[in-house]
Amino acid sequence: MNIVMLGHSNAGKTTYIAMMYALMRKGYGGFKVRAEDGALDRELRAAADAVRQGSYPPPSSRREQHVFRLSHGRRTVAGFTWTDYRGGALSSRTDDEETARVLAELTGADGIVVFVDAHHLAHDDRGGREVRRLTVLLQRAMEGRTSRIPVVLAYTKADLLTSTDAWARATAPLDLLQQSLDGASMVRAATVALSCGPQPAGVQVPVLWCLAQHLSIRVEDLEHELAVSRRLAEEAKNKAGLWNSLVSTLDGVESEYRKWQRHEQAAKEEAAQLAPLKRPAKRLLAALDKAREQTAPPVPAGR
Numbered sequence: 001m002n003i004v005m006l007g008h009s010n011a012g013k014t015t016y017i018a019m020m021y022a023l024m025r026k027g028y029g030g031f032k033v034r035a036e037d038g039a040l041d042r043e044l045r046a047a048a049d050a051v052r053q054g055s056y057p058p059p060s061s062r063r064e065q066h067v068f069r070l071s072h073g074r075r076t077v078a079g080f081t082w083t084d085y086r087g088g089a090l091s092s093r094t095d096d097e098e099t100a101r102v103l104a105e106l107t108g109a110d111g112i113v114v115f116v117d118a119h120h121l122a123h124d125d126r127g128g129r130e131v132r133r134l135t136v137l138l139q140r141a142m143e144g145r146t147s148r149i150p151v152v153l154a155y156t157k158a159d160l161l162t163s164t165d166a167w168a169r170a171t172a173p174l175d176l177l178q179q180s181l182d183g184a185s186m187v188r189a190a191t192v193a194l195s196c197g198p199q200p201a202g203v204q205v206p207v208l209w210c211l212a213q214h215l216s217i218r219v220e221d222l223e224h225e226l227a228v229s230r231r232l233a234e235e236a237k238n239k240a241g242l243w244n245s246l247v248s249t250l251d252g253v254e255s256e257y258r259k260w261q262r263h264e265q266a267a268k269e270e271a272a273q274l275a276p277l278k279r280p281a282k283r284l285l286a287a288l289d290k291a292r293e294q295t296a297p298p299v300p301a302g303r
């Protein structure tokens with residue numbers, strides 16, 4: 001599972017990953033996230049400590065990919081990577097090659113978290129123009145999708161926005177993006193207000209949304225495949241008989257008995273894949289509900 005962070009530089013991506021890691025490492029709703037790599041573990045924890053004390057990570061421009069493991073109790077639920085996508089693709093001076101690269105990144109993703117700087121949007125007119133490119137890129141990436149994907153729109157630096165008025169200004173430029181995400185049949189969209197500082201808020205929502213929805217989609221797909229295999233097995237079983245076997249052998253086609261066995265085997269394999277996923281998927285959704293309850297919605301009342 002690959003989750004991609006997308007957002008202009010200074011939106012708060014690096015800060016988020018540090019805070020998210022520190023909080024999820026301690027655990028939430030029974031789930032824990034751990035970096036396999038000890039150096040990464042230390043780096044992210046140190047960064048989170050710094051953020052809590054009000055100093056933020058130094059900017060960097062590399063594409064970084066962190067490898068994490070999600071566990072519940074002593075069981076590993078899933079491995080996932082978290083990609084900090086920092087290219088020039090969001091700037092106005094970008095070229096086709098860079099655009100193609102970010103589109104490929106988004107197309108291949110299993111979850112996307114879009115970061116927008118709520119404070120910047122509320123207080124600087126340039127913010128609106130900057131999110132336009134983000135909107136176009138995401139719309140293009142979602143257009144050709146054939147599989148479902150969780151997408152989170154995260155308003156960062158929510159702690160700096162104190163009035164409903166400021167929120168209205170911050171969210172207005174994202175109206176179009178919000179609408180197209182809500183309307184896209186392949187997208188499971190969520191919106192969240194994030195504070196990553198001494199008093200963190202909403203931090204669990206993006207990661208839990210992506211993990212819970214991705215796992216649920218996987219469960220639904222497997223349940224569907226299992227139902228189909230079982231039906232096909234049943235149909236073949238009813239048609240199987242000595243006469244059919246004989247005729248099939250003479251005609252050189254697969255007999256109903258063979259079909260029955262084949263679909264039975266497929267069903268068995270699908271059921272085996274499904275069983276260990278069902279419970280964690282359900283529990284993740286419960287943890288997500290709890291995280292969302294504790295978060296103030298970014299959209300002002302009355303909209």
Ligand SMILES: Nc1nc2c(ncn2[C@@H]2O[C@H](COP(=O)(O)OP(=O)(O)O)[C@@H](O)[C@H]2O)c(=O)[nH]1
Nearest residue numbers: 009010011012013014015056157194195196197
């Ligand atoms: N007040 C506040 N500032 C934040 C928050 N998150 C990030 N910042 C600020 O935003 C700046 C850029 O953050 P960074 O994580 O480096 O952004 P990135 O370029 O998207 O990785 C930091 O230096 C912080 O000053 C937040 O939740 N609240």
Ligand SMILES: [Mg+2]
Nearest residue numbers: 013014059060
């Ligand atoms: Mg950064």
